[in-house]
Amino acid sequence: MVIQLRKVLISDEVDQKCVEILQKNGIEVTKNTKLSKDELLRIIPEYDGLIVRSATKVTSDVIEAGKNLKIIGRAGTGVDNIDAEAATKNGVIVMNTPGGNTLSAAEHTCTLIIALTRNLGAASMSMKEGKWDRKKFMGSELYGKTLAIIGLGRIGKEVALRMQAFGMKTIGFDPLVKPEECAAWDTEWLSLDDIWPQADYITVHTPLIPQTKHLLNDTTFAKCKKGVRVVNCARGGIIEEAALLRALESGQCAGAGLDVFVEEPPKDYTLAKHPNVVATPHLGASTVEAQTRVAEDIAQQFVDLVQGKSLFGAINAHALTNALSPDTQPWVHLGEKLGMLGSLLTKTLSLCNVEVMLYGPTLQNAGAFMTASVMVGYLRTTRVDNGDLLPHAPNMINSPVLSKHAGINPNSNGLDQGERAVATSQFNLVNAPVLANEMGIVTTATYKGEAEDNIPSVTVALQGAGGEIFQLRGTVAGKNTLLLSLQGNCFSIPASLGGNTLVYRTIGSAPISDILAAITKDGGEVSALSMSSLCKNQTFGIVNVASNLPSTLKNLSEVVSNAYSCVL
Ligand SMILES: NC(=O)c1ccc[n+]([C@@H]2O[C@H](COP(=O)([O-])OP(=O)(O)OC[C@H]3O[C@@H](n4cnc5c(N)ncnc54)[C@H](O)[C@@H]3O)[C@@H](O)[C@H]2O)c1
Numbered sequence: 001m002v003i004q005l006r007k008v009l010i011s012d013e014v015d016q017k018c019v020e021i022l023q024k025n026g027i028e029v030t031k032n033t034k035l036s037k038d039e040l041l042r043i044i045p046e047y048d049g050l051i052v053r054s055a056t057k058v059t060s061d062v063i064e065a066g067k068n069l070k071i072i073g074r075a076g077t078g079v080d081n082i083d084a085e086a087a088t089k090n091g092v093i094v095m096n097t098p099g100g101n102t103l104s105a106a107e108h109t110c111t112l113i114i115a116l117t118r119n120l121g122a123a124s125m126s127m128k129e130g131k132w133d134r135k136k137f138m139g140s141e142l143y144g145k146t147l148a149i150i151g152l153g154r155i156g157k158e159v160a161l162r163m164q165a166f167g168m169k170t171i172g173f174d175p176l177v178k179p180e181e182c183a184a185w186d187t188e189w190l191s192l193d194d195i196w197p198q199a200d201y202i203t204v205h206t207p208l209i210p211q212t213k214h215l216l217n218d219t220t221f222a223k224c225k226k227g228v229r230v231v232n233c234a235r236g237g238i239i240e241e242a243a244l245l246r247a248l249e250s251g252q253c254a255g256a257g258l259d260v261f262v263e264e265p266p267k268d269y270t271l272a273k274h275p276n277v278v279a280t281p282h283l284g285a286s287t288v289e290a291q292t293r294v295a296e297d298i299a300q301q302f303v304d305l306v307q308g309k310s311l312f313g314a315i316n317a318h319a320l321t322n323a324l325s326p327d328t329q330p331w332v333h334l335g336e337k338l339g340m341l342g343s344l345l346t347k348t349l350s351l352c353n354v355e356v357m358l359y360g361p362t363l364q365n366a367g368a369f370m371t372a373s374v375m376v377g378y379l380r381t382t383r384v385d386n387g388d389l390l391p392h393a394p395n396m397i398n399s400p401v402l403s404k405h406a407g408i409n410p411n412s413n414g415l416d417q418g419e420r421a422v423a424t425s426q427f428n429l430v431n432a433p434v435l436a437n438e439m440g441i442v443t444t445a446t447y448k449g450e451a452e453d454n455i456p457s458v459t460v461a462l463q464g465a466g467g468e469i470f471q472l473r474g475t476v477a478g479k480n481t482l483l484l485s486l487q488g489n490c491f492s493i494p495a496s497l498g499g500n501t502l503v504y505r506t507i508g509s510a511p512i513s514d515i516l517a518a519i520t521k522d523g524g525e526v527s528a529l530s531m532s533s534l535c536k537n538q539t540f541g542i543v544n545v546a547s548n549l550p551s552t553l554k555n556l557s558e559v560v561s562n563a564y565s566c567v568l
C-alpha cells in the first residue's frame with residue numbers, strides 16, 4: 001500500500017515546523033485553525049491528510065466526507081477527539097506522536113502537585129487582591145508523603161522520577177506494567193484496593209477508556225485517606241467531576257489539580273472556581289519544546305510513511321507493519337489478486353474462513369499484510385464479473401457491510417444486469433481485516449517453512465459455511481505476480497496475474513483452439529493463455545487480454561463451464 005499525500009490540512013494550532021517539513025517534501029499544506037464544522041466538512045474532500053491537536057473533533061461524518069483522506073495525524077498523544085473506529089472502517093490511518101509531549105505533561109503534573117500542597121493558586125490570587133494572608137495558606141511538605149500514580153506509562157514514570165526527588169514514596173497501578181518493571185524506577189506496584197488507603201496524593205495518567213472512566217468516584221474517594229489530594233493531567237472524566245466536587249465539599253479531598261475537563265472549555269466552572277482547586281486550561285503539552293517536538297514528529301512521520309520508511313505512531317494499521325518496503329509490494333499485490341480470483345471462482349461459497357499459508361523465509365513475518373491483502377482483493381471483487389451476481393453470497397452479516405462499502409444499494413439484489421468489472425477501491429490494508437471480521441469471516445495466517453518445491457509462495461484456502469474449501473497458490477518473480485495452482489490443478493507455466501484477464505474453468509478438458517476462437521469471436525485479443533493440468537476432471541485457464549475486456553463472454557461460455565472477466 002503506497003500512500004501518496006499531495007495535500008494536507010492542518011486545522012489546529014500546530015507549530016510552523018510541521019508546515020515547513022511537509023512542504024520541503026513536496027506536500028502542499030493548508031493551515032486553517034478557524035474552520036467551523038460545516039466548513040471542515042465542505043473542504044475536507046480536497047485533502048489526503050489532516051493534522052490536528054485536541055481541538056478539532058474528527059468525527060465519523062468528517063471522515064466519511066473526506067473521500068480522499070488517507071491519514072489523520074495527531075500532533076500530540078491523546079486520540080480521543082478522533083473517531084478511530086470510523087477511520088479504520090474507511091481505510092484511514094490514524095497516527096499520533098507518542099512521547100513528544102511526555103516531559104511537558106509530566107512537569108505540568110508535578111507543578112500541580114506542588115501548587116496544591118502550598119496553596120499557590122489561592123495565595124497568589126489573594127496577593128493580587130492586595131492581601132498579606134500568611135495564616136490562611138499554611139501548607140504541608142511533600143517529603144515522606146505517598147504519591148499514587150494510576151497509569152505507569154510514559155508520563156506516569158516521569159512524574160514518579162521527579163517527585164521522588166522531593167522525598168515522596170511512589171506507588172502505582174497499571175494492568176500492563178509488571179511490578180518488577182516499575183520497581184526498577186523505585187515505584188511499588190499495588191492493586192487499586194491497596195492504593196486508595198495509602199495515598200496522600202493520587203495522580204492519573206491513563207487514557208480515557210471505559211475501564212478508566214470515573215476511576216475516582218464516590219466509592220473510591222470513600223476508600224481514600226481523609227484529605228487526599230488528586231491531580232488529573234490526563235483526560236477529563238477519569239476523575240468523576242461531580243464526585244470530586246462532593247469530596248472537596250466534605251473535606252474527604254483536600255485539593256485537586258486539574259488540567260483537563262469533561263467538557264473543554266467547561267460550561268460549568270464550579271470545579272475550577274473551587275478554593276481548593278488549582279486549574280489550568282489543558283496546558284500540559286503547551287510548551288515551546290513540546291509543541292516544536294510534536295510538530296516535527298508528526299510531519300516527519302507523514303514523510304516517512306510516504307517514503308515507505310516507517311509506520312511509527314500509527315495506531316490502527318497493524319496489517320501495514322512490514323508491508324511498506326518495496327520488496328513486499330509484489331507480495332501485497334499477489335495477495336490482492338489471489339483474493340480477487342478466489343472471490344470470482346467461489347461465487348456460491350458463503351465464506352466463513354480464510355487461511356493464508358506462507359512458504360519460504362521471506363514470508364516469515366508477512367502474515368498480517370498477506371491476510372489483509374487477500375481480503376482487500378476478495379472484498380474488491382464484490383462488483384467484478386460479467387455482470388450477473390455478487391461473487392460471494394451475501395448474508396445477514398455481510399450484506400450491510402458489503403453494500404455500504406461497495407456503494408451498492410442495500411435494497412437491490414446487487415448488480416444491474418450487464419454491469420461490468422468495477423473493482424471497489426475503498427478497501428485497503430487498514431480496513432479490510434476489520435470489515436472481514438465484521439462480516440463474520442475468520443482469517444488466519446500460518447508460516448509453514450519451506451514449500452516442498454522450495455518456491456517462496458502463498459496458498460490461500462477459502463472455506464465456506466458447509467466446509468467446502470477452494471485453494472489458490474501463487475508466487476512472485478521480481479515485480480511479477482504468478483499463479484501456481486488452483487484447487488491443486490497446477491499451471492506448468494505459471495500464469496501471469498495482471499491487467500485485463502479472463503478466467504475460465506472447464507469440466508473435463510476443452511481444446512485450446514476452440515477457446516482461443518471463442519475469445520476472438522467475443523472481441524478479445526489474447527496475449528497469453530496459461531492452462532492448468534487436468535485434475536479432478538477439471539481444468540482452469542488464465543487468459544491475458546491485450547485489448548479491452550470483451551463486453552460479453554457468450555462464445556467463451558459455450559465452450560467452457562464458467563468464464564469470468566476481471567482486471568487484476
Ligand atoms: N494534559 C495534557 O496536555 C496531556 C499531554 C500529554 C498526554 N496527556 C494524556 O495523558 C495520558 C497518559 O499519556 P501517556 O503518554 O503517559 O500514555 P501511555 O500510553 O504511555 O501510558 C498510559 C498508561 O495507562 C495504562 N492504563 C490503561 N488502562 C489502565 C487502567 N485501567 N488502569 C491503570 N492504568 C491503565 C496503560 O497500560 C499505559 O501504561 C493520556 O490520557 C494522554 O492523552 C495529556
Ligand SMILES: O=C(O)[C@H](O)COP(=O)(O)O
Pocket residue numbers: 053054055075076077078079101282284285286
Ligand atoms: O494528549 C495530548 O497530547 C494532550 O492532551 C495535549 O493536547 P493539545 O495538543 O490539545 O495541547
